Amino acid sequence: MLQKFDIFRLGLACLVLLCFAALSGCVDDGRGGLDRDDAPPPYDPETADADGDTISDADDGEADADEDGEANLNDLDSDGDGISDADEAGDADLTTPPADADEDGTPNFLDLDSDDNGIKDADEGLGDVDGDGTLNAHDLDDDGDGIPDQIELGDDPDQPVDSDGDGVPDYWDADSDGDGLLDVVEGSEDFDGDGLPNYLDSDSDNDGIEDGAEGDGNVDGDGSPNFLDVDSDGDLISDELEVANGTSPLLADSDGDGSDDLIETALGTNPLDAEDNPANNGDLVFVSAPRTGVPPSEELFSATTNYQELDVYFLFDITCSMSGEISAMRNAAEALITTLTCESSGVSCEEDAECASGEVCSLTGSCIEDPANNGCVPSFWSGVGDYRDPGFPVRNLRSMSDNAQATAAAIPGGTGSGANENLFQAAQCMADPGQCSGSAISGCAGSGVGCPGFRDGAVRVLVQITDEDDQANNSFSAQSAGNALASQGINFLGIDCDSANMGLNDLRSVAQAAGSLDNNGQPFVRSGDNAAVSVEIEQALNELIDLVPMQVTVDLEELDGDSGDAMPFFDYVEVNELADVDGDGVSDCVEGLATADGDGDGYHEVYSDVEPNNRVCWSFFPNAGYEPTTSSTVQTFKLQVTVRGNGAILDRFIAWWVVPPSMPQQ
Structure with a gap:
């Protein structure tokens, strides 16, 4: 018969055995999780993770995807692709469904090609080319260039395309065409419509310039990168044309002279020569608002x-008393003209800065001595005529030209007969031959201003050389002669060669009527005979071009x-x-x-x-x-x-x- 104490000991032993049995049922299966057989009731597959792959047993299931003899829920690599289910799960949360990169309904841990790019996960492995935290096997865009691998791989994933031949296939190459611009920058569009997407096109805008040379900057600030801009610098000359012209497609002003290539090309100056531009040529340039965005300013x-052209016509009274003056002028005319003509150095120019010190650039594009410092004109033309009395016509012996030697040679070799000098008629007919009858004047140039053919832009001067007053007693007068001269813009310079000043008053009257006044406001008339004639003429002409206000x-x-x-x-x-x-x-x-x-x-x-x-x-x-x-x-x-x-x-x-x-x- 059992004593109370024995009964107590027996009960305690049973209790210990029960506790031990309970503790034995809580042992883990050695893989980080609790399997269904070992787990204490109640078992919930939604929260159980028998193989510890962070995928619930419910999602793992009891199938054997890789047929390795072990159920998925106990298999650390259910699909046998060499990538653990834990790496393919997507996250460590059992309550979230496992990741499915290609969204084909088969989660990555059961999908042999998780990203559906045609390359097995086993081949893609655990690498992460773009470092974005997503394995290549699960990454639809391994290189992170915004272009899906399926596009970059080409038609045969087993032989992926390597466009630039650098040994790195396009789907792993950040710059597939090797042009120096990243694929993510170039994109998959086909800007120029040539059948090649930008990321594979070395000249995406087909402007004749490699994308790498143009770069992804935006020179003109229009929002289009240079490699996709047919006019990168915004000068309204296409990059293609600039390449053909030799100008810079990335600089609106290739030579940096302040004039855009468009302006220089349009106006005929050299856009590659900083010295050749409209401004240096002295021109003004206005560009309308569509180019600048604002109306042009002043x-x-x-x-x-300083006068640029001087035309001087020597009109001689050749009656017999003038032989000394005519001879003196014949000998001195060429030297006089040369003295008053600015000497040229022979250097071509477009602006004063291109000439030596003391020189300026003339309107004809050559360096000459500075008229302001030398009392000269860049261009001096001359001509010769004579007159006697009304019985003889006023003659044009040499029309205006730049040949000083020919002018000197045209001065009469001597005097002729005649008296009653027609001073007024000679001046008036030379100024405007239309005011004289055909028999009163001969030999006119037929072009230019007046009978001698003065140039339109020249300071026009008629130098009348005589020793007598007007004695013709006809309808011509000092006033009519002066009016004719003034209407033609011809200055009058009278030279009185008589010591008694016989012609002085009439010469002054003509000068006054013509409005030809010297620096002192007096009629432009000088006196001198024989050799002094050339001296007086030179001094008077010098005063006209150097002192007389205009x-x-x-x-x-x-x-x-x-x-x-x-x-x-x-x-x-x-x-x-x-x-x-x-x-x-x-x-x-x-x-x-x-x-x-x-x-x-x-x-x-x-x-x-x-x-x-x-x-x-x-x-x-x-x-x-x-x-x-x-x-x-x-x-x-x-x-x-x-x-x-x-x-x-x-x-x-x-x-x-x-x-x-x-x-x-x-």
Whole structure:
């Protein structure tokens, strides 16, 4: 019979055995999880993870995907691809479904080609080319260039495309075409429509320039990278044309001279020569708003009050008493003309800076001694005529030309018969042969101004050399002769060769009527006989070009050979005494000069009374409200701007308007 104590000991032993049995049932299966047989009831496959792969047993299932004899829920690599289920799970949360990269319904841990790129996961392995944290086997875009592997691999995944032949297949190559630009930058679009996507096209915009050379910058700030911009620098010349021209497709101003390539190309200067541009040539350039985005503003220009052309006609009284003066002039004429002509160094130029010290660039493009310092003109033409009495015609012996030797040779070799000198008629007929009968004058040039053919832009001077007053007693007078001279813009210089000053008063009357006054405001008449004649003439001409004040005006003239009428682009010209034309911060012009409104437009554009050798300035204002019609090609419009002193040319240049095309020039 059992005692109470024995019963207690037996019960305690049973309790210990039960506890041990319970503890034995909680042992893990050695793989980090609890299997269904070992797990304490109740067992929940949704939260159980028998193989510890962070995929629930419910998602693992009891199938054997790789047929290795072990159920998926107990298999650390269910599909046998060499990548653990834990790496293919997607995350460590049992409650989330396992990852399915290609969204084909088969999770990665059971999918032999998880990203469906045609390459087995086993071959792609555990690498991560783009370092984005997603294994290549699960990454639809291994190199992270934004282009799916399926596209980059090509038609045969077993032989992936390697476009640049660098040994790295495109789907792993950040720069598949090897042009220096990343695929992610170039993208898969086909910008030029040539059948090659940009990331495989070494010239994506087909402009003849490699993408690598153009780069992915945006030179013109238009939002399109250079390699996809047919006009990278925005100068409205296509990159393709710039390559053909030799200019830079990445610089709107290839030579850095301040004039865009479009402007230089349109206006005929060299866009690759910093010294050859419209500004250096003295021209004004306005670019219409479609190019700049703002209306063009005023431009400054200046001129030095030095005559460019001097035409002198020597008209001799050849009656018998003039033999000494005629002989003296015949011997001295060539030297006189040479002295008053600025010497040329023979150097071609477009601006003063290209000439040596003490020289300037003439309107004809050659370096000459500076007229302001040497009392000379760049171009001196001359001619010769004679007269006697009304019984003989006034004769043009040599029309205006630049041949000083021929002028000297044309001076009569001696005197002729005759008396009753027709001083007034000779001057009037030479100035305007239309005011004389056919028998009264002979040998006229037939072109140019007056019988001798003076040049339009020259300071025109008729030098009448005589020792007698007018004795013809006909209808011609000092006033009619002076009027004819003035109407033709011809200055009159009288030379009285008689010691008794017989012709002095009549010569003065003609000069007064012609408005030909010297620096002191007196009629331009000088006295001297024999050899003194040439001296007086030289001094008088020097005074005319170097001292006598002039009225300075600005003329505008349409020019042919452009795209049409330029005048609508122009508004007005106005004197600007404070103009800093060369941009050095200092006014370039003489201040305090008298000015006038010559054309009645309300703006003073005329300098009323300026001595030679001074610089005067203006502002040239375009018509900001004028909107020209654009076309697919660049248009140019031009006005010739001529600065004149008393009607003679002081300077001449072109004002251009450039209307850019509506699209880049091809």
